[in-house]
Amino acid sequence: MSITSTGDGRWKVDVEPVKGRRFRKTFKTKAEATRFEASCRLDCIKATPWNPTPKDKRKLSALIERWYDLHGHTITSGRRRKNTLLLMATRLGDPIAIKLTGTHLAQLRRSELESGAVPKSINNRFTYLKAVFNELRRLGDIDYPNPLDSIKPLKFQERQLSYLSIHQIALLIAALDNLKRSPSARLVAEVCLATGARWSEAESLTLAQVSQDAVTFINTKSKRTRTIPISAAFQKRLHAFFEKHGRFTSCMHSFRSALAASGITLPRGQSTHVLRHTFASHFIMNGGNILTLKEVLGHSSLTMTMRYAHLSPSHLRDALRLNPLDGFDTSSTHEKATKGKSLKNQSSATDAP
Known part of the structure; x- marks a missing residue:
């Protein structure tokens, strides 16, 4: 019998389920002893795999390369994202990926914040790294x-999107006209202003993509092709340029030089993207529909487009019409209160001895 009474109210287990593995223990009750014996027997009869999976000893950088080979190469900005992630791995000391913890990541985030990094950029990088683990696990x-499941994104004050006024657009076009070395810059900027395209989308246009008074953008960020109408006169100018020069050259640096020369100051990181913001902002201010704008900009969700909704002439107009002071003459109330206070002071002065 593997379970016996010790004579003093306790129960002793002495069991050897398999040769060479013996278990001995004393319990206060027979029920506990019985459960312990059953557990020992069960552990010994469990099947042992012949080829157990070796422990994953790959470093974080190797995991990032693996992600790029399996999935990252399919993303439009995959190579740029991989380089960002590799730099992040270097800052973490390139640890063995399975040993990476939320504490390591929180420490990295703090050092980046203290070095002046923008919270939104930090959140983006952490989102990229989280996607690496999620995709490889999938x-x-x-x-x-x-390890990033325990990391919450940083909260930060949302920045107001900047856009150019009509006067500033004229200043920018004039500055672009003075760029003799880059004839592409002005037309690329005009494509962005006329269609809301990203700079890279406009810069990659070809003659075949401009026809029937419209431009068609391909290889977009959302992977969707979209066609935006343009004027016949603008199409004629684009055709004339492509027939003479072939296609646009890389001219972002030239655009930034012209922007600096124009005297227009913009928040950090909004130099070329300000053209897209300008199109969207004027579209809404001129009465455009927010759903139409979503399709024009190629946004995958309406949440992104709603950033421009506050510029609509009718946006949140009910806040003016339905607030508790609407129709209430606050100025006359103030005058009555002031007059009443004055009369009270006069009365007090009269009654004084």
Whole structure:
């Protein structure tokens, strides 16, 4: 019998389920002893795999390269994202990926904040790294939890999107006209202003993509092709340029030089993207529909487009019409209160001895 009474009210277990593995222990009750014996027998009869999976000893940089080979190469900005992630791995000391913890990441985030990094940029980089672990886990390349699941994104004050006024647009066009070395810059900027395109989308246009008074953008960020109408006169100018020069040259640096020369100051990181913001802002201010704008800009969700909704002439107009002071003459109330206070002071002065 593997369970015996010790004579003093306790129960002793002495069991050897398999040769060479013996378990001995004393319990206060027979029920506890019985459960312990059953547990020992169960552990010994469990099947042992012949080829156990070796522990994953890959470093974080190797995991990032693996992600790029399996998935990252399919993303439009995949190579740029991989380089960002590799730099992040270097800052973390390139640890073994399975040993990476939320504490390591929180420490990195603090050092980046103290060095002056923008919170939104930090959140973006952490989102990229989280996607690496999620994608590799989905593909079955790793089987351990994502260390970024415990990291909450930073909260920060949302910045107001900048856009150019009509006067500033004229200043910018004049500055672009003075760029003799880059004939492409002005037309690329005009494409962005006329269609809301990203700079890279406008810069990659070809003659075949401009026809029937419209431009068609391909290889976009959202992977969707979209066609935006333009004027016949603008199409004629684009055709004339392509027939003479072939296609646009890389001219972002020239645009930034012209922007600086124009005297227009913009928030950090909004130099070329300000053209897209300008199109969207004027579209809404001139009465455009927010759903139409979503399709024109190629946004995947309406949330992104709603950043421009506050510029609509009718946006939140009910706040003016339905607020508790609407129709209430606050100026006359103030005058009555002031007059009443004055009369009270006069009365007090009269009654004084």
